[in-house]
Amino acid sequence: MNFKTSAFKRLSRVALGAAVLLSLHAHADEAAMLEGARTLATDVPANLSKVLMDEVAKGGVVSAVSVCKDKAPEMAKAASAKSGWGIRRVSLNNRNPKAVPDAWERAALEEFDRRAAAGEDAATFEKYTTVETDGRKEFRYMKALSVKKPCLACHGTAQDVKPEVAEKIKALYPDDKGTGYSLGQIRGAITLRKAG
Numbered sequence: 001m002n003f004k005t006s007a008f009k010r011l012s013r014v015a016l017g018a019a020v021l022l023s024l025h026a027h028a029d030e031a032a033m034l035e036g037a038r039t040l041a042t043d044v045p046a047n048l049s050k051v052l053m054d055e056v057a058k059g060g061v062v063s064a065v066s067v068c069k070d071k072a073p074e075m076a077k078a079a080s081a082k083s084g085w086g087i088r089r090v091s092l093n094n095r096n097p098k099a100v101p102d103a104w105e106r107a108a109l110e111e112f113d114r115r116a117a118a119g120e121d122a123a124t125f126e127k128y129t130t131v132e133t134d135g136r137k138e139f140r141y142m143k144a145l146s147v148k149k150p151c152l153a154c155h156g157t158a159q160d161v162k163p164e165v166a167e168k169i170k171a172l173y174p175d176d177k178g179t180g181y182s183l184g185q186i187r188g189a190i191t192l193r194k195a196g
């Protein structure tokens with residue numbers, strides 16, 4: 001009886017120790033993933049923004065629309081190949097027909113919208129989770145992209161988007177939903193995923 005009890009106690013202590021270690025390990029994994037995601041979610045949009053703004057300055061907004069069309073997916077692909085993360089942009093009012101959010105992304109975007117409408121600073125909006133499907137783990141991360149002044153030339157209302165820009169957008173994206181925004185609203189998000 002005594003022997004059994006102490007053996008049981010020892011065993012449960014070992015089991016508890018293993019569980020703690022495993023969960024610490026999981027936390028360390030998630031923390032590393034989060035750090036990697038945050039870096040990419042800052043750098044990738046900043047690089048694209050720079051390319052776009054350079055083109056606006058050099059060739060004007062109309063020409064920057066085509067640059068964005070080619071460069072945005074190209075730069076996401078290159079960053080993806082280099083980092084091993086799946087990288088894309090999504091929006092509840094997508095311009096690129098492929099930029100449609102899935103259920104988790106949609107819920108996050110709706111939450112970002114609510115928080116922005118309540119006056120919170122969108123610069124801090126992020127969402128992450130580790131999902132497990134059929135025993136495979138995946139880390140997912142989203143960071144909000146809010147509307148700043150330079151965005152309005154291509155995503156604003158008719159007051160901000162010049163007719164020739166609107167025409168160019170319509171020609172390239174006949175089903176565009178990505179206009180009508182004002183400062184501080186959530187235009188969309190960068191969304192990242194990696195097996196872990």
Ligand code: HEC
Nearest residue numbers: 064065068069072089091094095096099145151154187188
């Ligand atoms: C010169 C015009 C232009 C400017 C300025 C611009 N965008 Fe865009 N934006 C586009 C085009 C064109 C697309 C579609 C790109 C594609 O095909 O992937 C796009 C797509 C996006 C998307 C992806 C989702 C979707 O709807 O396809 C997000 C998010 C986005 N823009 C946010 C911004 C933000 C935030 C700013 C300001 C920092 C900005 N954009 C400035 C032209 C512009």
